[in-house]
Amino acid sequence: MIRYSYILFALLFVALSSCTYTEKVRDGQTAIEVKQYAVALELLQKEYEKSKSRVEKGRIAFKIGEAYKNLNQSDLAIRWYKIAYDNQYGWESLREYAFALKQAERYDEAARAFKDLGIEIGSPYEYRREISACQIAQGWKDLRPEYEVEVMGFNSSRAEYAPVLYKGNQLVITSDRANSTGDDTYNWTGNAFSDLFLVDLESNTVSDFTGPLNTEDNEGTAIFNSDYTEVYFTRCFGGGKWDADHCKIMRSEVSGNSWSIPQPLSFMEEGINYGGPALSEDGQRLYFSADHPDGWGGHDLYYSERQTDGTWGPPQLMTRVINTEADEMFPFVDKDTLYFSSRGHTGMGGLDIFKTYQLQSRGWASPYNLKPPVNSGSDDFGYIIDYNAPRQDEDVLYSGYFTSRREEGIGNDDIYRFTKRKLPPEEVVQDEEPPKEIEYKLLLKGFVLEKLYEVPTDPNSVVLGRKPLPGSTVQIQFGPRKEEVTVGEDGMFELELEEEADYTFLAAKEGYLKNDAAFSTRGIGRDPNNPVQEFEIEIVLDRIFLDKEIRLENIYYDFDKANIREDAQPTLNELARNLELNPDIRIQLGSHTDCRGSSRYNQDLAQRRAQAAVDYLISQGIDPDRLVAFGYGESEPEADCICNRCTEEEHQINRRTTFKIIE
Known part of the structure; x- marks a missing residue:
């Protein structure tokens, strides 16, 4: 799910570094990367004035907007995100423009921008909550403040x-x-x-x-x-x-x-x-x-x-x-x-x-x-x-x-x-009818969705958002009871929930990997002020791209090592869960190195790393017959660069672990 976020402060959200950046910043991109936003603005403004093409102006304008956002100057961020979008930077600038409008409490404009954004990416579903929140927030601004x-x-x-x-x-x-x-x-x-x-x-x-x-x-x-x-x-x-x-x-x-x-x-x-x-x-x-x-x-x-x-x-x-x-x-x-x-x-x-x-x-x-x-x-x-x-x-x-x-x-x-x-008491209108007994309900709306890729045939391309996946089936289980529903064009199913109950959902559609979700009503009390409580869950199904490599994020190896590090385990655990839910598929785990070192050395290292990933999945209970390890070495780089001229970022792109469904 595409989501606007920035880090409030380091204390809760990011890993720490005790290093200072001492190299002189010479361009706006580097200044943005090292969080020197005031420095970035001066450099980027000069770069913008010198740029000749609309595409280049759009790219630089977006970075200026990012700098102003992080300096907490929303009005200027709004202006530059709009310039970026008008100069063909694309949906990302429209997204940041919409969220910047919302942060500035320009809710009517933000709602219109979110609506345009949904149309731009091909899924009005994705930003429906943001549009609703803008309408509600605008109403709150008109209330008497407490x-x-x-x-x-x-x-x-x-x-x-x-x-x-x-x-x-x-x-x-x-x-x-x-x-x-x-x-x-x-x-x-x-x-x-x-x-x-x-x-x-x-x-x-x-x-x-x-x-x-x-x-x-x-x-x-x-x-x-x-x-x-x-x-x-x-x-x-x-x-x-x-x-x-x-x-x-x-x-x-x-x-x-x-x-x-x-x-x-x-x-x-x-x-x-x-x-x-x-x-x-x-x-x-x-x-x-x-x-x-x-x-x-x-x-x-x-x-x-x-x-x-x-x-x-x-x-x-x-x-x-x-x-x-x-x-x-x-x-x-x-x-x-x-x-x-x-x-x-x-x-x-x-x-x-x-x-x-x-x-x-x-x-x-x-x-x-x-x-x-x-x-x-x-x-x-x-x-x-x-x-x-x-x-x-x-x-x-x-x-x-x-x-x-x-x-x-x-x-x-x-x-x-x-x-x-204390607020002045509001005028109370007497209700002549006797009060009715409160009827309590817990209602759940579930949505089955698929990802929208920037390049529809490439699962490694940017995910623009999600859209409903009509025709999907959902198996619902709570206690000993089971039922199955098929979702309509809106991808939605509805359910009235029992109190103090645990529910599991398994969604499926031909050509997609099954996925599950859970919901519990335990601890949800009967609230007289809100007797009908509504909740939502989303289940996203991944399309099956047969025999196509998909990058596994956040899997890194220590230098010259092939063991699975602790920070790689969550990604592999998620893959193991997908294999459990989809017992009929077989996958290949692939490992790629960068071009540094000899071809033979890189081939051997890649094979050991791929096998380490396979061994980890086996340790999680996956049948070895469903897994194949393959080391590519340096033979299929993803970054297009000459080896001795590749940047460290390009080397990192080439050092990757992948999987592909082979049957």
């Missing part, structure tokens, strides 16, 4: 985010200010690595948070227990012990007059990003986000219960009413109410802040969008309530803080203060 917001004066030109209350009238925040620990620069932002800082709200001064919590890695998104003797926070390791760079939740406790050396929580798995911890009021439940492959998709919310020995139990995936196929993160607990940010629920642009609460049935209510002015077209997250803050007048219910990336702020991510006031 909140007043103001940006805090302690923000700087750098990122400040994820506030949490601390002793007295203080906050602990996360920031990549220049005085963060260490001398290195984080490549994504061009700023320092992030640390925890202490804010004195009376003086608006910011100082380092003392103790061993901050290191030369990225730290942030902290939470303290009620008496401030225990802290949980996120640290993204820069390699070493963790083998790959991933974010972990750390714990420290007061030891004498200082904090103990932080330790990672024991339940965390290698290769998974964990972050954004939040504690329940009694300190016995820890909420957090993780991008575990067994989740519903993206970053999901989980919780863990404290055990009698003080350790934390195994993570429990939260209900599907909260988690979506996109990102849910930054939880905050206020008694029985859970606040969090999401890209998957209907929102105004990027991450939006939602709240839900536990129902009497012990399930969770449908998430409620806090709407503007707390939410905006930009990313909004890190919401907390401060009940001890002084109230200006009796109309104030409570106040607190949140983070936003909106353009009118001081820097990048900024911390805002909100005040919630």
